[in-house]
Amino acid sequence: MSTAYSSSLEKSVSTPRSLAGSAEGSTWKHPLETIWHLEVIRVTYRLQRFWNRLRSPRQAVASILAIAFVLLYVLAGFTILSRREVVDPSRLQLWLSGGMVLYTIYHSIKYLWSTRPADAPTCVVTTPAMALWIGGGPMPRRFVVLHDIARVVPATLMKSMLLCVVIWRDVPNVFCLWLGVFLALFTLEWMRRIVSHVIDAMNRREKKTLRAASLVIALALVVALGLQTINNAPPGGDPAMYMATAIGEVAMFASGDAVQCLALPLQPASHLAVSEPMWPWTTIIPAGLIPLHGAVLLLTSLVAIALLGYVLIRLDDWAIERRHNDEQTQLRNWNAKPESSGDELRAALAQPNGAIADTASIAETRSQSRSQKHNPLMRWPVGAIVTRQLHCIRRYQVNVIVSFAIPMAVSLSPLLMPSNGLAGQVAKQWIFVIGGIALSSLLLAPPALQIDFRRDLKRMCLLRSFPLTSTEMCAGMLSVPVAITILFQWITLAIAAIIASVSLVQVGWLALAFPALALLTFAVENSLFLAFPHPIHEQGIAMVIRAKITFLWKGIVLAFVPVLLFLWITACHQVLPAAVVIPVAFVGSLIGCWSVALAAFAVLVRCWKRFDPAFDTPPD
Amino acid sequence: MIEITHLQKLYDDTLAVKDISISIPAGVVCGLVGPNGAGKTTTLRCLAGLIRPTAGEIRVHGLCPIEDQVELKRNVAYVPDDPPLFDDLSVGQHLDFVAQLYRIADHRRRAYDLLERFELLRKYDSAVTSLSRGMRQKLAIACAYLIEPPVLLLDEPLTGLDPPGIRTLLDSITQYAGRGNTVIISSHLLAMIGDVCDQVWMMHGGTVRYHGATTALRASFPQAESLEQAFFAAMTVVG
Numbered sequence: 001m002s003t004a005y006s007s008s009l010e011k012s013v014s015t016p017r018s019l020a021g022s023a024e025g026s027t028w029k030h031p032l033e034t035i036w037h038l039e040v041i042r043v044t045y046r047l048q049r050f051w052n053r054l055r056s057p058r059q060a061v062a063s064i065l066a067i068a069f070v071l072l073y074v075l076a077g078f079t080i081l082s083r084r085e086v087v088d089p090s091r092l093q094l095w096l097s098g099g100m101v102l103y104t105i106y107h108s109i110k111y112l113w114s115t116r117p118a119d120a121p122t123c124v125v126t127t128p129a130m131a132l133w134i135g136g137g138p139m140p141r142r143f144v145v146l147h148d149i150a151r152v153v154p155a156t157l158m159k160s161m162l163l164c165v166v167i168w169r170d171v172p173n174v175f176c177l178w179l180g181v182f183l184a185l186f187t188l189e190w191m192r193r194i195v196s197h198v199i200d201a202m203n204r205r206e207k208k209t210l211r212a213a214s215l216v217i218a219l220a221l222v223v224a225l226g227l228q229t230i231n232n233a234p235p236g237g238d239p240a241m242y243m244a245t246a247i248g249e250v251a252m253f254a255s256g257d258a259v260q261c262l263a264l265p266l267q268p269a270s271h272l273a274v275s276e277p278m279w280p281w282t283t284i285i286p287a288g289l290i291p292l293h294g295a296v297l298l299l300t301s302l303v304a305i306a307l308l309g310y311v312l313i314r315l316d317d318w319a320i321e322r323r324h325n326d327e328q329t330q331l332r333n334w335n336a337k338p339e340s341s342g343d344e345l346r347a348a349l350a351q352p353n354g355a356i357a358d359t360a361s362i363a364e365t366r367s368q369s370r371s372q373k374h375n376p377l378m379r380w381p382v383g384a385i386v387t388r389q390l391h392c393i394r395r396y397q398v399n400v401i402v403s404f405a406i407p408m409a410v411s412l413s414p415l416l417m418p419s420n421g422l423a424g425q426v427a428k429q430w431i432f433v434i435g436g437i438a439l440s441s442l443l444l445a446p447p448a449l450q451i452d453f454r455r456d457l458k459r460m461c462l463l464r465s466f467p468l469t470s471t472e473m474c475a476g477m478l479s480v481p482v483a484i485t486i487l488f489q490w491i492t493l494a495i496a497a498i499i500a501s502v503s504l505v506q507v508g509w510l511a512l513a514f515p516a517l518a519l520l521t522f523a524v525e526n527s528l529f530l531a532f533p534h535p536i537h538e539q540g541i542a543m544v545i546r547a548k549i550t551f552l553w554k555g556i557v558l559a560f561v562p563v564l565l566f567l568w569i570t571a572c573h574q575v576l577p578a579a580v581v582i583p584v585a586f587v588g589s590l591i592g593c594w595s596v597a598l599a600a601f602a603v604l605v606r607c608w609k610r611f612d613p614a615f616d617t618p619p620d
Numbered sequence: 621m622i623e624i625t626h627l628q629k630l631y632d633d634t635l636a637v638k639d640i641s642i643s644i645p646a647g648v649v650c651g652l653v654g655p656n657g658a659g660k661t662t663t664l665r666c667l668a669g670l671i672r673p674t675a676g677e678i679r680v681h682g683l684c685p686i687e688d689q690v691e692l693k694r695n696v697a698y699v700p701d702d703p704p705l706f707d708d709l710s711v712g713q714h715l716d717f718v719a720q721l722y723r724i725a726d727h728r729r730r731a732y733d734l735l736e737r738f739e740l741l742r743k744y745d746s747a748v749t750s751l752s753r754g755m756r757q758k759l760a761i762a763c764a765y766l767i768e769p770p771v772l773l774l775d776e777p778l779t780g781l782d783p784p785g786i787r788t789l790l791d792s793i794t795q796y797a798g799r800g801n802t803v804i805i806s807s808h809l810l811a812m813i814g815d816v817c818d819q820v821w822m823m824h825g826g827t828v829r830y831h832g833a834t835t836a837l838r839a840s841f842p843q844a845e846s847l848e849q850a851f852f853a854a855m856t857v858v859g
Contacts, residue, residue, distance in 0.1 A: 034720045038706075041717075045708035045747075128704035136670050137721045138694035320672070327674045331630045 031139045035147050043154070050542070058615070062532040066542075069549050077165030087170045089274035091255065096181070097263035097270040098254030100188045104262075108195045109214045112207065113399055116200075141320075142313045149189055149312075156185045159544055173275045176294055180273025183301045187265050190308035194315060201319035203326040222406075225249050226413070242414065243432075265308055268300035381468055385476025392451045393480055403448035404440075404488045411436025411492050415499045433496045434510065435558075437489050441517050442554045445488070446525045449481035453526045453608070454536055460613040470609045474601065478522050485518035505586070512590055516597035517557075523600035524553065530607040533616050565589055621646035621802045622667065622771065627676035629662050636662040638826040640676070644804070644819065646770070649797045651817035651834070652806040653851060659826040660806045661701070664773045667804070668698035681770045694722060697769040701776035703760035705748040711735070711759055712744045718763045727766060734762040737788060753780040761789060765796070772796065772803045778812055790816045814847030822854060830854050 053059045054066075126135060126148065134144055160182040164174060171177045202210065225246065233245040253259065263270070271278040277285070277293040278300075285292055393400065414432040456463055456477075463473065490511060497507045532546060572585040622644040629637040637659040644650050652660050665671045666678060669685035669692050678685050683692040705714060712731070719727035735741040738758040748756060757780050764772060774793075778786050794816050797803050804821075807813045820837050822830040830837060837850050844850035 031721075034717070037720060038709075038717055041713055042706065042708045049708075129706045131670075132698075132700065132704055133706070133718070133721070136668060136693060136698060138690045138723075139721070140690055324672055324674075327630055331628060331635070331674045334630060334635055 031143045032146075034139075035134070035143065035150075039151070058610075059532070062528075065549050066545050069545060069552065073162070073548065074165055077168070081166055082169050084169070087167075089171055089276055092167065092170050093270045093274045093276060094255035094260065095251060096184055096273055097266040098256070098259045100184060100191075100266055101259050101263045102250075102254055104188065104191050104195060107192050108199070109218060111196050112199055112211055112214055113402070115395070141316065145313055145316050146309065149193060149309075152189050153186070155544070156189070157182055160185060162544060162548075171274050173294075176275045177273050179298065180269050180271070180301075183269035183298075183305070184266050184273065187269055187301070187305055187308065190305060190312060191265065194308065194312055197312065197315045197319045201315075201322040203329075221253075222409075225253065240428075240432075265304040268297045268304060272297040272301060382472045382476040382479075385466075385468070385473065386479045389451050389477070389480035392455070393449075393484070396451075400448060400484065403444065404484075407436065407440035407444050408488065408492050408495075411440060412496055412499070415496060430496070430500050430502055433492070433500070437492050437514060438517060438558060440492075441485055441489060441514065442521050442557065443551075445481070445485045445518070446521060446550075449484055449522075450536060452477045452481055452522060454529050457533060457535060457617065460611065460617060464613060470605045474523075474526075474605050474608055478519070478526065478601075478604075482515070482518045482522050485521070486515045489514040489518065505582070509586055509590065513593045516590075516593040519597040520557070520600045521554075523597065523604040525550070527600070527604045527607045530604070530611045530616075533611075534618055561593075564592070568592065621648070621681060622804070623677075623679040624663075624667075625677040627663065627666060627678060628674050629659075629666060629671070630674045631662075636826055637666070637673075640823075640826075640828050642821065642828060642831050644802060644821075646802050647797055647800045648818045649793055649803045649805065649816050650819040650821050651810075651813045651847075652804055652821045652823065653808070653810060653813075654823035654829070655855075657825075658823040660823055661775055663823070664698065664775050664804065664806060667771075668696050668773055669693050670698065695769050696771045696773060697764035697767045698773040699757075699760045699764050699775065699777055701779060702753070703756060705751075705756055705759065707747070707749050710745050710747050711740060711751070714748065714759060715763060715766055718766055722767045724766060724768075731762070731766055734765050737792070738762050738785065739788075754782055754785060757781055758785060758789075765792070770801050772801060774803065774805045776806055776808070778807055778809050786812060810848040810851050811846055817847075820847070820851075822851065824855065 054063045056063075126144075134147060160178050163181050164178045168174050168177060199207070199210075228249045229242065229246040232249065233242045260267075267278060272294060275290060275294060277287055277290070278297060281293060281296050281300075285296065287293075411433055414429045414436070453463075466473065468476070493507060493510055493514070496502075528546070528550060534543060534546070568589055569585050572581050572588070576584055622642075624640055624642045627637055627640040628635065640659075640663065652664070654660055662671070666673045666685070667680055669689055672686060680692055681695045683695060685692050706717070709717060715727065715731040715735075718724075719731070724730075732741070735744060738761065740755060740758055740762065743751065743755065748759065751759065757777065761774070761777060764774075772793075777789060781789060790812065793803050793805065797818075805813055805817070814834065817834050819832065820830060820834050821828065834847060837854060838844060838847065841850045841853040844853050
């Protein structure tokens with residue numbers, strides 16, 4: 001090779017800046033060192049990009065929001081939160097480890113129900129560049145697996161700091177808290193990946209069985225917690241008490257022996273976080289020697305992580321082998337099919353590209369398809385976007401149904417509480433139902449229905465090329481998620497109205513106002529995304545801050561809208577004649593709600609107009 | 621150099637590669653051609669050790685992609701169609717990274733020559749996000765040459781390249797194979813690759829439709845004036 005290019009060596013060309021004085025050559029490097037070097041360059045680049053964007057006028061709003069949030073968060077941590085009642089460290093330890101186990105269970109169920117592409121069937125999350133250069137490079141597979149998990153360390157360190165701001169008052173040593181929380185969160189990452197690897201190794205039949213089992217288990221847990229809540233809530237108590245009891249029951253479940261047994265790898269870290277000695281070390285080291293206990297807990301936690309790492313690497317090998325065996329079984333079945341049937345046409349149609357099949361007849365059949373012929377959407381340009389969104393939602397229909405069925409059940413559950421004829425009890429229950437619908441629309445719908453701009457980050461240039469105005473594009477992208485949220489709102493409202501027997505005017509107003517909330521939610525969510533774009537499964541501190549800011553504006557909406565509505569109705573009562581109060585209050589409040597929603601939509605359109613794929617698309 | 625025996629690859633309900641057996645000697649440039657969905661990329665990815673075949677055996681430079689995974693990857697360079705690059709690395713950092721990954725000593729001078737040859741030297745310090753489609757392709761090819769593997773697998777490498785870039789690449793392939801290395805080049809630009817390929821490997825529907833010397837394919841269809849015409853003639857006969 002070197003001789004082939006010897007002629008070019010003779011040419012005198014200006015030496016690039018990085019090459020100047022770089023006569024040194026690469027020496028042998030361990031794969032871990034190579035990965036470390038790569039990550040250092042990448043992190044440096046990202047920090048530089050982050051800093052540049054922070055100072056960029058284009059990102060001014062996002063930057064101000066992020067800085068303001070961090071300042072407010074820290075300020076709140078040292079002022080408001082420092083005045084609250086101190087939680088017993090033992091309880092905190094149990095919640096920390098138990099809560100993470102509950103999260104692992106949630107992750108397992110979610111992962112079990114998700115689908116992965118056929119050519120990327122493992123949970124080892126890599127970008128295409130990682131898959132080619134690291135996965136395709138001369139590096140043992142175990143380093144690829146370890147690299148995948150090591151990438152979460154910086155974000156986990158920052159998340160631990162954010163959590164410390166909230167709970168620093170409950171523990172004697174803040175540094176131990178930070179270290180313990182970090183180790184616990186890092187252990188959680190290993191546990192999640194172990195579960196994911198086991199799920200990845202399953203064949204279709206096993207996954208189906210486990211999915212059914214997960215449904216039964218989830219249902220049993222919900223029913224058990226529901227019954228315990230009803231039993232333990234004070235008789236005749238209002239829904240607030242009922243909600244508090246429910247939260248207490250979840251905390252008690254997380255602190256229970258069964259969950260704590262599952263949290264075994266998390267125990268050293270959680271004990272370290274609250275600076276409390278842990279058995280069996282209490283039998284060897286005197287209880288008073290807390291620093292020594294801390295050091296031992298740190299070591300134990302590191303050993304637990306190392307063991308989990310070993311298990312993960314072994315599981316990865318096992319999962320690859322198992323998937324391969326399953327693939328071979330499928331291949332045997334595939335090969336057996338056409339021969340046994342003897343149907344040549346079927347065999348021909350089974351060609352992957354269908355080249356041998358009678359394409360003319362397929363085209364004829366397709367062109368006569370009723371769904372295409374009579375679909376009114378096809379006659380409307382935005383309809384193409386809506387149709388594509390509908391195709392997309394079909395893929396995730398089970399997830400979407402489950403995601404909305406649970407909040408629907410939770411929203412309606414206050415109505416099942418016995419009112420015992422107490423005055424105002426039904427009204428309180430009704431308020432909680434409305435609150436439940438609003439909360440679900442604001443908090444649960446956006447992550448459950450990410451079939452808008454958030455899904456198309458890599459296709460922004462393509463979207464830009466479509467012959468649609470910005471308003472049409474935004475309307476098309478938001479149509480399906482907003483419609484599904486409205487459907488959820490209306491169904492929940494209808495069931496609640498039947499059970500609670502409230503006035504039709506109230507139900508009618510809610511039925512017309514809630515869709516505005518759905519539009520507002522998705523418009524703001526997408527505006528934030530376009531102003532501050534990120535890959536859909538991105539992790540990291542920026543995502544944590546973004547999630548908190550999103551949560552903050554939702555909290556503001558929930559807090560201010562009822563106050564504004566109350567003020568509006570009070571003003572109507574005081575200013576207007578009694579005969580027109582209800583119609584004016586009814587229509588006026590609806591105009592107000594929809595004005596806000598449409599303003600949010602206008603902001604979204606503006607954000608889409610200013611979105612520049614070349615500048616705003618984050619690095620892969 | 622490359623031995624494939626009864627290779628099959630199944631993706632869920634799609635049998636992408638059906639019982640392929642083929643042998644390509646060292647020092648040969650083999651053109652892998654066929655319509656979209658023929659199984660070319662899947663086969664190349666199996667050869668590169670990126671995906672595991674469902675059945676069959678592969679030997680590349682005497683190495684098995686499953687048993688000698690790391691060693692095989694050290695001996696094979698695979699450049700996919702529209703190669704993904706690390707957006708946060710510059711052109712020079714990419715080459716440094718590849719050199720470190722593949723343990724290439726004194727790589728800078730060679731990297732420098734390669735970038736000059738592919739007209740990327742001025743972009744040495746530029747981020748890869750600022751490169752055009754063709755430049756990204758050239759950088760990935762330069763990285764592959766930097767590794768200097770005995771087996772080079774190029775999947776649609778001409779897509780996005782400018783005419784001088786295509787000529788440079790085709791010349792470099794001929795020179796590279798001339799030193800005893802094996803190159804498989806998958807492309808739809810039959811006229812372009814016809815001149816550099818010693819062998820043609822035609823795939824259709826996951827099966828091999830033809831494999832042999834380019835001259836033999838042309839000789840089978842004397843009325844064909846180019847490889848492209850011979851290709852269509854061959855596809856018509858067997859398809």
